[in-house]
Amino acid sequence: MVAGSNLHGESFEEILETVFESAETVLLVDPTGEAVDALTTVTSAASDPPTVRLLADAPLLKDVMDDFVVASSAADHVASGTLSIRTGRGASNTLLVTDSAVWTLLGVGDRVAALGADDEQFVRAVRDTYETRWENADDFDLRTPPLSRIRETLGEEIGQDTRADFDATLEALRNAREARGEFDEVTLTILVAARNDVLLYDISKWGEDVGMASKATFSRTKTTLEDEGLIKTEKVPIDVGRPRLRLKLNEDRFDEVTPAELAAVTLNRAP
Structure with missing residues (x-):
């Protein structure tokens, strides 16, 4: 995969699997419930997943974590130190940020895409912006056991x-x-x-x-x-x-x- 290249697939799982192949850290900002579900699924399946931080709106997190499978899997990843979850709106679109690239995630019908950018200065600016919002966000209380x-x-x-x-x-x-x-x-x-x-x-x-x-x-x-x-x-x-x-x-x-x-x-x- 070329960092920042556009990615296409039939599911968010496919997009995340591709990103996970080369990323050491991932920041997922303002995801949909479907994207959160995909994140827990792909992280569970990965033999060596990157460190993942999830920044999402509190009502969305509460809703998606009503799903026992998603919540208990997420709790596993939190317990292992692979996943951190905080609440707060950070972007107008769903963003996937790594050390070297930024993608905007889109889903239309039965197709999904990640529109990427890898310009070094742009990626740094985006990462710095959302790193700051992450630091100011509140931890999400995930009450479901691992x-x-x-x-x-x-x-x-x-x-x-x-x-x-x-x-x-x-x-x-x-x-x-x-x-x-x-x-x-x-x-x-x-x-x-x-x-x-x-x-x-x-x-x-x-x-x-x-x-x-x-x-x-x-x-x-x-x-x-x-x-x-x-x-x-x-x-x-x-x-x-x-x-x-x-x-x-x-x-x-x-x-x-x-x-x-x-x-x-x-x-x-x-x-």
Whole structure:
């Protein structure tokens, strides 16, 4: 790739993959939600991603980070030091700035383009301008836990079979890109837990400890899924105190109990 040359493709992922091949640092300014999604996807796939800084409008970030897949992946990159996120409007167009080039990102229909410039003085002026705006911007509070920590602790505390089903169901949801942002991660987790006969107490305690949601949210979601006939519970006596509830799928509602079907059920319940 020639620094500053115009780039064309069918997705923002293609543009970012090309830029990542030679960049050591990347500053993405005023992206669309689609561009933020693409950034987390490409960063996850890269074997040696550049250091990335994301400067975006706070309402846009809050909206796009409602998508559990995007938010948990972004949290992974923040935790590793690869990604930093700050809020504030910085440009009238979406800009991608590296040490040697500047691109304006455009999307029209099913095509995207990056219009580039590599004049040294111009690139320096742009970089200096947005470096200053970056320094004056506020950090974005990303409250979703890193996906790697979710997966690791789920396997350790609940069981490797449950983790495997969680991964497979989440992958099925990743593939349904047009509907991906419409699912609820607590619903997904409870359905996966029910497939593996996990106690409600155990999965809700894990979920609260890892930072996914409160025990109360898990309990409310369990009740909703039970009322809809998707899951059922059975009482498990304990030595002291009230019996605990074991989650089980209502197999009368499923043709097959596969992660792919759980993903489909999760999406069909989306508002």
